[in-house]
Amino acid sequence: xxxxxxxxxxxxxxxxxxxxxxxxxxxxxxxxxxxxxxxxxxxxxxxxxxxxxxxxxxxxxxxxxxxxxxxxxxxxxxxxxxxxxxxxxxxxxxxxxxxxxxxxxxxxxxxxxxxxxxxxxxxxxxxxxxxxxxxxxxxxxxxxxxxxxxxxxxxxxxxxxxxx
Amino acid sequence: xxxxxxxxxxxxxxxxxxxxxxxxxxxxxxxxxxxxxxxxxxxxxxxxxxxxxxxxxxxxxxxxxxxxxxxxxxxxxxxxxxxxxxxxxxxxxxxxxxxxxxxxxxxxxxxxxxxxxxxxxxxxxxxxxxxxxxxxxxxxxxxxxxxxxxxxxxxxxxxxxxxxxxxxxxxxxxxxxxxxxxxxxxxxxxxxxxxxxxxxxxxxxxxxxxxxxxxxxxxxxxxxxxxxxxxxxxxxxxxxxxxxxxxxxxxxxxxxxxxx
Numbered sequence: 465x466x467x468x469x470x471x472x473x474x475x476x477x478x479x480x481x482x483x484x485x486x487x488x489x490x491x492x493x494x495x496x497x498x499x500x501x502x503x504x505x506x507x508x509x510x511x512x513x514x515x516x517x518x519x520x521x522x523x524x525x526x527x528x529x530x531x532x533x534x535x536x537x538x539x540x541x542x543x544x545x546x547x548x549x550x551x552x553x554x555x556x557x558x559x560x561x562x563x564x565x566x567x568x569x570x571x572x573x574x575x576x577x578x579x580x581x582x583x584x585x586x587x588x589x590x591x592x593x594x595x596x597x598x599x600x601x602x603x604x605x606x607x608x609x610x611x612x613x614x615x616x617x618x619x620x621x622x623x624x625x626x627x628x
Numbered sequence: 629x630x631x632x633x634x635x636x637x638x639x640x641x642x643x644x645x646x647x648x649x650x651x652x653x654x655x656x657x658x659x660x661x662x663x664x665x666x667x668x669x670x671x672x673x674x675x676x677x678x679x680x681x682x683x684x685x686x687x688x689x690x691x692x693x694x695x696x697x698x699x700x701x702x703x704x705x706x707x708x709x710x711x712x713x714x715x716x717x718x719x720x721x722x723x724x725x726x727x728x729x730x731x732x733x734x735x736x737x738x739x740x741x742x743x744x745x746x747x748x749x750x751x752x753x754x755x756x757x758x759x760x761x762x763x764x765x766x767x768x769x770x771x772x773x774x775x776x777x778x779x780x781x782x783x784x785x786x787x788x789x790x791x792x793x794x795x796x797x798x799x800x801x802x803x804x805x806x807x808x809x810x811x812x813x814x815x816x817x818x819x820x821x822x823x824x825x826x827x828x829x830x831x832x833x834x835x836x837x838x839x840x841x842x843x844x845x846x847x848x849x850x851x852x853x854x855x856x857x858x859x860x861x862x863x864x865x866x867x868x869x870x871x872x873x874x875x876x877x878x879x880x881x882x883x884x885x886x887x888x
Contacts, residue, residue: 482678487686513644520648527655529675534656538649545645593656 474502482529493607496615499526501622503540504582505564508548519544532594539589543582550578566627579619587612699868702756717875718833721745730863733800735778741871742769750831752872758837758860759825760869777803777863784829785838788822796838803863805842808855817844817853830877
């Protein structure tokens with residue numbers, strides 16, 4: 465997988481995120497963060513440390529747009545940390561994987577699992593840190609579930625369209 | 629020592645993870661505690677520019693609501709003016725034009741206020757620019773208005789400069805212009821003179837703008853001027869209006885009728 469393609473996809477996804485998805489205001493509980501699509505589909509060829517640093521950078525950029533310095537950064541570092549463990553539990557030989565993560569690589573069922581796990585971990589961390597207190601836990605849960613479902617739906621849909 | 633290094637190398641990924649997360653949390657905590665850095669927030673020029681562009685576009689979707697809000701605010705302000713000027717019997721009710729014709733001899737317009745909102749036949753209608761018309765038929769929720777651009781309408785007006793009275797009529801041709809009649813030949817009429825409501829009927833209070841004199845002709849042997857008035861109200865773009873409710877209107881009309 466060509467890295468210029470990865471960067472191009474990142475820019476497109478980021479534009480979609482700030483121009484379209486950040487503008488959605490559905491009852492205040494729908495904040496789909498689809499920009500993690502590019503982190504999730506990144507190939508696992510780079511060292512794990514570098515992956516996490518890339519996650520941190522992508523998170524910082526998103527935080528700048530959200531006025532929430534640290535929130536997306538922490539969440540992105542976390543999903544980049546757990547990502548190789550999830551993938552290696554799904555494929556036999558992770559070291560020989562040299563293409564972008566997709567339905568071809570993981571299979572449909574595993575891909576859906578993979579997307580759901582990472583999206584919900586990311587969204588839960590983001591909304592919890594943004595709330596910065598346990599007193600809004602009910603609202604945070606609703607926000608996570610609603611936004612997580614929408615984000616997962618969009619990412620899986622993108623995969624189906626792209627690799628059908 | 630070697631063992632320690634081995635352990636560190638073995639868990640280097642986890643260590644990097646911890647270091648990065650600690651950094652992220654420091655950013656988070658510092659950002660919550662101290663004023664935000666202008667570079668790492670939406671005060672950043674690029675981000676602010678992007679947000680501005682988005683606002684430019686999404687702003688158009690909110691225009692309708694904003695217009696309604698402004699119209700309501702205008703009405704509230706006009707009510708305050710009426711109170712301050714001592715016209716305590718006058719109350720303005722905001723309304724929206726839902727249907728209107730401008731190209732016929734007998735034009736009508738419909739507003740979204742009816743008897744439910746206290747509208748009665750004979751009440752005046754104005755907008756921010758000037759006079760619009762008079763309520764003709766009242767339904768429960770809607771009313772039909774006879775605008776001044778209907779050949780049936782007569783409106784008592786006067787010159788702002790010298791209180792000379794005339795009657796405004798419409799010739800059925802152009803919705804931008806009306807005619808002022810009954811102005812005697814000895815009156816000096818100049819283009820640009822302002823015409824306002826006379827206040828002689830209870831329909832409109834005195835001094836609501838009507839239009840300006842476009843041109844006036846005095847034909848040989850005529851004892852009245854033929855005056856063309858450019859109306860302030862743009863009927864082609866009429867959207868928000870106000871109903872003039874005069875608490876004394878009924879009493880005044882009964883008195884006048886009693887004279888017959």
